[in-house]
Every structure is written in C-alpha cells, then in structure tokens.
Amino acid sequence: MENILSLFSENEQMIYFVILAVFVGIEVIGGVPSILHTPLMSGANAIHGVVIVGAIFVMLKSDPENYGTLLAGFIAVLLGTLNVVGGFVVTDRMLEMFKKK
Amino acid sequence: MQSHLLSVIYLIGSVSFIIGMKMMGNAKTARKGNLVGAAGMGLAIVGTIVLFKGDVSPVIYGLILLAILIGTIIGWMTAKKVQMTKMPELVSIFNGMGGACAALISLIEFNHIKHTDHIIETVQNLIPVEPTSAGALFCMLAGLVIGSVSFSGSIIAFLKLNGTLDKPVRLPKYNIINTIFLIAVFAFSVYLFNVETPILIYVLFAMALLYGVMFVLPIGGADMPVVISLLNSFTGVAAAFGGFLYGNYVMLTGGILVGSAGTLLTVIMCEAMNRPLFNVIFGAFGGGAATSAIGDATKGTIKDISVSDTATLMNYSKRVVIVPGYGLAVAQAQHVIHELEIILEERGVEVKYAIHPVAGRMPGHMNVLLAESNVDYGKLVEMDDINPEFPNTDVVLVVGANDVVNPAAKTDPSSPIYGMPILDVENSKNIIINKRSMNAGYAGIDNLLFYNPKTSMLFGDAKKVLTELVAELKTM
Structure with missing residues (x-):
C-alpha cells in the first residue's frame, strides 16, 4: 500500500498529464460526424505509430555486438515505420476524395 | 543544448498531433489535419535520430535508416495500391x-x-x-x-x-x-x-x-x-x-x-x-446459429423484377432513394451507381443516398467509397434524416445491403440484431432489392423485407445489373 501511494506522489506530474491528455483525446473526437469516423480511425491509427520513437531509442542504445537486440530493434523500427507511413498515406487517400467537393 | 532542442521538437510533435486530430474532425480541414499530424511525426522521428546524445556506432545508424527506408517503401506502396473496399x-x-x-x-x-x-x-x-x-x-x-x-x-x-x-x-x-x-x-x-x-x-x-x-x-x-x-x-x-x-x-x-x-x-x-x-x-452475434425462428409459412413469396421494368418504374418516379451496402463496393459498382443517379436526375427524378451509420465495413466507409466515385457530398443523407422521408419516396433501390434494412431489428426480439436502428425502407411505395442470390447478410440472418408485398428482387451482380439499368434508361 505504502508503495502504491508513493508511486502516485513520485509520478504526480505524469498522472496529471495523463488525465488531461485523456480529456483532450475525448474533446478532440467529440461531435465528429459519422462520415468522418473511418478517416479519423485511420488517422488515429497512424498517430499511435509514434511508438516508433521508442523503437529508435532501443536501437540507438543497443550494443552493436548484441545481434539479438539489433535484430529485434530493426524489426521494431520497420514495423513502426509501416504503421506510420502506411497509416498517414492511406488516410490522405481517403480524405483526398472528400476534398474534391 | 541538443536535449533542450529535442524537448522543443517533442513539444511541437505533441501539439501537432492534437491539432491534426482536431482538424480531422471537420470535412473541410481533414486532409490538412492529417498532414499536420504526419509533419509532427516526421519531425519527432528525425529529431530522435539526429539529436540523440551518446556514442552510437555508424552501423546502428545505418540499420535504423535501412529499416525506415524499407518500411516507408512497403507502407507507401501498400497504402497507395490498396482498393478502397x-x-x-x-x-x-x-x-x-x-x-x-x-x-x-x-x-x-x-x-x-x-x-x-x-x-x-x-x-x-x-x-x-x-x-x-x-x-x-x-x-x-x-x-x-x-x-x-x-x-x-x-x-x-x-x-x-x-x-x-x-x-x-x-x-x-x-x-x-x-x-x-x-x-x-x-x-x-x-x-x-x-x-x-x-x-x-x-x-x-x-x-x-x-x-x-x-x-x-x-x-x-x-x-x-x-x-x-x-x-x-x-x-x-x-x-x-x-x-x-x-x-x-x-x-x-x-x-x-x-x-x-x-x-x-x-x-x-x-x-x-x-x-x-x-x-x-x-455476446453471441454473427453466428450461423443466429437464424431466428421464422417459419417458411409466414415468409410469403419472393417477387422478381426485370431490368426494364425497374427502369420504367424509376423513370416515372419523383423520388428515388438508393441504399448502398458493402455488396455495392464488392461489385465495384460505385461508379455505375453514380451514373444511374446522374441519368435519373436528368429526367427530373430526385435521387438521394441513404447512409446507415455502419454501411460498409466501418462507420463512414460507404461515404469514402461513394466520394471516390464523385458522388455529391450533399446527396448522402444520414439515417435519422432520411427515415422520415421514406413514406414520400416512390422507389427505394437497395444495392448490396441487407442487415441495415432488416425489419427484424425492430420486430423480432429473438433476432441477434434486435434493437439496431435500421433504415425504414418498408415505408416507401416500392422497394427494389438488388442481390446476387438469396444468401443471408453478413450477420447471417434471414430478412423478412424480401417477402414484403412491396418488394421486388432484382437478382444479379450489382455492377452488371446497374450497367444494364443505365443503358435501359438511356433508351427511354
């Protein structure tokens, strides 16, 4: 119990950040017409590709001799890039069609 | 210095995600919003690689860039090539x-x-x-x-x-x-x-x-x-x-x-x-066992209609509502349906599209598909707005949709889709349903609408049938 409480106070700033960010996420989506749900889902899908930043960290920090980590990191960066690039490009393709009007 | 700069870059990235998503919530700014998000993402990625402090061997930089390069090529190609369906x-x-x-x-x-x-x-x-x-x-x-x-x-x-x-x-x-x-x-x-x-x-x-x-x-x-x-x-x-x-x-x-x-x-x-x-x-849904207890006796009979009869009927109507479903997209008939709309409008028929919130495979999917074939944005009417208009509609043309017009959602408590809001097409004067066969819809449930006395079935592949319909209308 002591541990859990201290975890809260140590990360107080972070917890506030998370709560506020959750509300921003809800606010941003509120009132979106249903016709935009698919592009929005696809766009959100691209944005969580930001996890690639973590994969790049892993690579930057890894020991060049440690092939296992390098391989896993390489795959992580590759998958992250697929998520980011594929996500944004396909969202753009969808939204391009709405733009013509 | 470097790490301070990186903090600023991450801040810009974060803000661009928020602004980008907000802009994506509006049809006018949506495309720009997506680009704003992408720019923020690019900045964060480049910043992370360039501004990292510490000894990093060139091999690692090489591997990171290689992974990004391969991912970009594959991601880009796939996203560009894939069909909207x-x-x-x-x-x-x-x-x-x-x-x-x-x-x-x-x-x-x-x-x-x-x-x-x-x-x-x-x-x-x-x-x-x-x-x-x-x-x-x-x-x-x-x-x-x-x-x-x-x-x-x-x-x-x-x-x-x-x-x-x-x-x-x-x-x-x-x-x-x-x-x-x-x-x-x-x-x-x-x-x-x-x-x-x-x-x-x-x-x-x-x-x-x-x-x-x-x-x-x-x-x-x-x-x-x-x-x-x-x-x-x-x-x-x-x-x-x-x-x-x-x-x-x-x-x-x-x-x-x-x-x-x-x-x-x-x-x-x-x-x-x-x-x-x-x-x-x-919950249990979409299973094969979901065929509810509708006896064959209560079903009634199915009525066929030919392409030329459909053309005549539509030609002399005042208001036509098209209900597109995923079947339309599978048959790649989005463009033909737009042609049909144009030719009917030329004859003074008012044409609208009734879009169920879950038409297609995702909410808004149908809008994307129809937008692709240049259908006017203003003609796509959402369910709550179109439902009161059905009693004044002469012909409803259902193309490749099934569950979203299934009256069982309102009348049959044992149906797995009971309670789902549907398009009230049965209130219109004539219902024409284009389907390839009598197979049940995606949810695997029988549809009593097919047996409605006002309903006529126009069997055949959506693209083929609609092309014939357009050709027929042109001769009138």
Missing part, C-alpha cells in the same frame, strides 16, 4: 504492426535490465525512472501484454475481414475460458515482477499473443469494425506505456490521445449499431 483490412494490419513494435520494445528493454545493469535513459530527464523500479517494470510488462494482444488480435481481425476466417470460432464456454485466461495473464505479469529468470518474459509474450487470438476469434464479422477500433486504442495505450518508460512526452501524447479518442470512437460505433460494447465482446 479493402481499407478496413489495411487499417487493421497497420494497427497490428504498431502493437508488435510496442511489444518488441518491451521485450528488448526487459532483457536489458535483467541481463546487465543497463540503465534506461530518460532522454529528457523530466522524470527519472529508475531502471529496475517497479514503475519501469510495470510499463514494460503492460506495453508487452497490450501490444501483443493488439498485434495478434489485429491479425485475426484482418483474416476475418478478408474472408479467410469467415465463421466465428467458439470454444464451449469461451467467455469463461477467456476471462480465466486473462486473469492468468495478469497473475503471471505480477509474478514476473519479482522473478529473476528473464526467459519467462517469453512465456508472457506467448500468453498475450494467444489471448489476442482468443479475444477476437469468437467475435462475428459484423462486429469487426468495433474490434478494430478497440484494438486501435489498445495500441495507443501500449505506445503510451512506452512513453512512460522513456519519459518521452511525444510518445505519451500520441499514445494517450489515440487511446482515449479510440475508446470513445469505439463507444460511438457501438451506439450506432445499438450494441453495447459488452455484448460485442461477450
């Missing part, structure tokens, strides 16, 4: 990639702390996380479990959408088994906190992957959009845990934003289908 599958697969990326990060970091005294560097030093602190360990395990579930779940969702796995697979008492298994995953994660055998992390990895499969496998195809949206927010949460681990605000903002927005989007979708999220995950 295959969109949901693609979103699902890209989502799975993100989940796998998050899971891999956790795996690597876990091995780092267990094998060496490697210190997780909090690059910005905003929140110093101690390498072996409970907090860091918690983030790794959570990122691993959520990322893996999202990955394997997305793959199953992909296979279901592209038809490889078309029947929901259900073990007996799958709900109980799944819940027990989920508890086991939790318990095992807690156990890993105090264990010094790093190899066990792979057991957790495997368990989480298996759970993802078990989670999605019993859910019927009709509920897949909800599942994808849910898994999308899972990946967001997994990315956010990565952000905690590194004290990285851009990962946190992006992850949490998608996590919360994605969850809300999931709930909105569920509301549109009038299916509580709980029922989607735990």
